Amino acid sequence: MNVPSLRARLGRFPRIPLGACPTPLEPLERLSAPAQTALWIKRDDCIGPAMGGNKARKLEFLMADAQQRRARKVVTFGGLQSNHARLTAAVARNLGMEPHLFYFEPRPRELAGNLLLASMLDAKMHFVPLGRGGGMTLEATNRLVRLLAWLFVGRAYFIPVGGHTALGCLGYVAAAAEIHSQVEQRELRNVTVVTAMGTGGTLAGLLAGFTLLHSPIRVLGIDVGKLWKGCPASIAHVAGEVCALLGEPQTFAPADVPLIEECYVGPGYGIPSPEGNAALRQIAQCAGVFLDPIYTGKAMAGLLDLVAEGNLEGDVIFLHTGGIPGLFAFPQIITHPT
Numbered sequence: 001m002n003v004p005s006l007r008a009r010l011g012r013f014p015r016i017p018l019g020a021c022p023t024p025l026e027p028l029e030r031l032s033a034p035a036q037t038a039l040w041i042k043r044d045d046c047i048g049p050a051m052g053g054n055k056a057r058k059l060e061f062l063m064a065d066a067q068q069r070r071a072r073k074v075v076t077f078g079g080l081q082s083n084h085a086r087l088t089a090a091v092a093r094n095l096g097m098e099p100h101l102f103y104f105e106p107r108p109r110e111l112a113g114n115l116l117l118a119s120m121l122d123a124k125m126h127f128v129p130l131g132r133g134g135g136m137t138l139e140a141t142n143r144l145v146r147l148l149a150w151l152f153v154g155r156a157y158f159i160p161v162g163g164h165t166a167l168g169c170l171g172y173v174a175a176a177a178e179i180h181s182q183v184e185q186r187e188l189r190n191v192t193v194v195t196a197m198g199t200g201g202t203l204a205g206l207l208a209g210f211t212l213l214h215s216p217i218r219v220l221g222i223d224v225g226k227l228w229k230g231c232p233a234s235i236a237h238v239a240g241e242v243c244a245l246l247g248e249p250q251t252f253a254p255a256d257v258p259l260i261e262e263c264y265v266g267p268g269y270g271i272p273s274p275e276g277n278a279a280l281r282q283i284a285q286c287a288g289v290f291l292d293p294i295y296t297g298k299a300m301a302g303l304l305d306l307v308a309e310g311n312l313e314g315d316v317i318f319l320h321t322g323g324i325p326g327l328f329a330f331p332q333i334i335t336h337p338t
């Protein structure tokens with residue numbers, strides 16, 4: 001399938017344009033890399049609205065669906081610094097819907113970063129300190145939270161954590177088409193797109209998109225959370241569902257999912273790592289670009305390590321998935337850098 005026909009298939013789905021697309025693809029010229037490697041950054045942090053990030057692309061499809069179903073309330077959940085929750089709340093407010101956000105940790109004494117922005121949006125924030133349910137699959141967690149949310153909120157449009165549904169992932173199929181075109185325009189060769197992996201929806205959408213386009217572009221996910229049991233299986237399943245939605249059924253096996261698990265997570269999901277913080281400062285000081293300590297800093301640390309070890313060559317595109325509000329929840333990264 002070529003880019004116009006993929007876009008035509010995507011055009012069959014209701015969609016609320018949220019992102020300023022295409023987002024820029026910029027060279028990271030001052031970041032040192034071996035001779036055979038060139039580093040680029042794809043600026044989905046600049047996508048808008050409400051401080052941007054990857055979830056805007058997923059919400060274009062999910063919130064259009066919510067609107068079509070005449071939803072008055074929208075429910076989702078995530079970690080305390082969930083960018084997805086912040087962005088869902090912002091888009092819901094803009095569409096006149098009431099956002100409900102669930103967090104499975106105690107309410108912090110002070111609300112910082114994404115939590116501060118969510119409270120500014122007057123999102124209904126439910127802190128239910130049950131813990132993260134470690135060891136469960138993402139699908140089982142979604143089922144459980146959906147039930148809980150129904151008990152707390154009643155009738156509402158439920159968006160799984162991270163917007164991780166086939167419909168939401170269409171946003172990253174559209175991004176795959178966008179990247180494919182930018183790569184062709186710049187005549188880049190031997191291209192790998194590297195992205196942080198939380199729920200895996202971004203990775204699933206890109207994998208499905210590049211596969212449908214028969215694109216030579218590879219994608220690589222870097223696990224930043226060690227969050228769910230059976231991540232590759234879940235991503236493979238969603239990528240297959242995405243292709244089926246677009247009328248081109250494909251089967252992906254867990255082994256087809258290009259993912260580095262656990263290596264760059266650091267102390268755990270939601271906890272900054274020294275390597276991630278160092279990468280964050282390096283990118284700020286070499287490129288004037290801010291990353292975040294929970295997702296993109298850790299993924300960039302992985303990218304830089306893979307490049308330094310000679311495990312990643314050619315044109316390497318870092319997908320900046322946003323998350324900058326999270327930076328303000330961890331001021332010690334800046335004030336006590338080591």
Ligand SMILES: Cc1ncc(COP(=O)(O)O)c(C=O)c1O
Nearest residue numbers: 083198199200201202295321323
């Ligand atoms: C800034 C940022 N980057 C990356 C991710 C990971 O995206 P995904 O959940 O689609 O794997 C998330 C959310 O989980 C995020 O907020």
